[in-house]
Amino acid sequence: MGEFDLIKQYFTRPTPKAVLGVGDDCALLQPRPGMHLAISTDMLVSGRHFFADVDPRALGHKALAVNLSDLAACGASPLAFTLALALPQADPAWLAPFSQGLLALADAHGCELIGGDTTKGPLNICITVFGEVPHGQALLRSGARAGDDIYVSGNVGDANLALAHLQQQGTTPLPPETFAQARLRLEQPTPRLALGMALRGIATAAADISDGLLGDLGHILERSGVGATLDTSAALHLLAAYPALAAAAAPSDAPALQRALLKHVLSGGDDYELVFTAPATQAAAVQAAARASHTPVTRIGRIEAQSGLRLTDGDGQPMELHLQSFDHFGSD
Structure with a gap:
């Protein structure tokens, strides 16, 4: 041919x-x-x-x-x-x-x-x-302002969980059904076009999550000249596989499991969901856009004037995690 x-x-x-x-x-x-x-x-x-x-x-x-x-x-x-x-x-x-x-x-x-x-x-x-x-309605990375809420669409981390399983690098065994669902997220992601269009005039900044949530949120923070605090407890529930994996784990293993899964959520990549910011006064409009586009969204943090990205646990206490998002020339 x-x-x-x-x-x-x-x-x-x-x-x-x-x-x-x-x-x-x-x-x-x-x-x-x-x-x-x-x-x-x-x-x-x-x-x-x-x-x-x-x-x-x-x-x-x-x-x-x-x-x-x-x-x-x-x-x-x-x-x-x-x-x-x-x-x-x-x-x-x-x-x-x-x-x-x-x-x-x-x-x-x-x-x-x-x-x-x-x-x-x-x-x-x-x-x-x-x-x-x-004209004038494009969502950019540069519009986030102190006081804005941070949202993520859909589920995040499952694609990287599947990739780790395929590469035999996963620390968490995946049941066959959980792996099949996660692999679908890796190989056939859903572009959130309807949500993006619905957020025009509501969101102040946005990016798609391709190289990891922390890295792509970091692009927004850098371009906007702001910082943020992110609730890792809320972020953990972005992982669709989390309930099944948590239910199968012994109570004594829960803290270690949560930290292991957070790595997939925060730095995994390949999710192709949206991370975006919006004023707190627009919370109802954000949820209306989510319903109109049939796309769930989760609030995971707040934009702040102080530069840098801070992580907190479910009780609002500072949390230390050393994570790095994907970089084509820095990950070999």
Whole structure:
């Protein structure tokens, strides 16, 4: 199968949102009046971001989901995306499910594939996504203010728990059902687009959680010039697997289990949930946005004028944890 046959068979579709889609040297997009374009690029590399034997359908889903998550963090709605794909070989048995997983998620969010590139080489997936957001309404990392509450959407930590289990690095045994649910979070994350759009005009700052909750919240703190206190007890309950694991543990093991699981929650990454801030006076509006988008949110802390990030336990007492979020060039 040649390059252009591959593109035509698996990745060429009608693109009514684009002025021009696949087939020319450039695609053409026309933003609607009063809209800004929101653009983000992510790369997934075999052996670095995913296992070589991962289900190609799930990989297609995740490849686009991680980009859509960036649009969600900006409060943008999806328009289109480009796909740059390096393949060891043109294998229809891999390409068919990969494109199906990719395009099913694209269709679910009205995001059109408008171009890209293919080449032969080690498996590498690079997607650039385009969205739109009304002028002046984009959610940025730089708007958090002292007194704002800190929220997180959905569940956090389960993806890293599954990764540790797959790498046989986990300190906590996972029952088969718990592992299966956690693995789904790792391989097929849910981009929180509806929540991001619902938070426009409510949230003061936002980021998606890709490299770990502490690290991505840290980006907000740095860009906003503020600090924060985070309640680790509230954060621990972001882990969907926590109730089952806590129930199976002996009471004497509870403190050690909680500290071990907090590492997955606070520094694990691969969650693609949103961490965002909002004034305390907007608490009812935040919950209304959560209900409207069918996305649970949890308050886990407060923004403060004093720089730095402080952790407290359930009683409000200071807590010391030495954690580091993922860094592509600092984690080898």
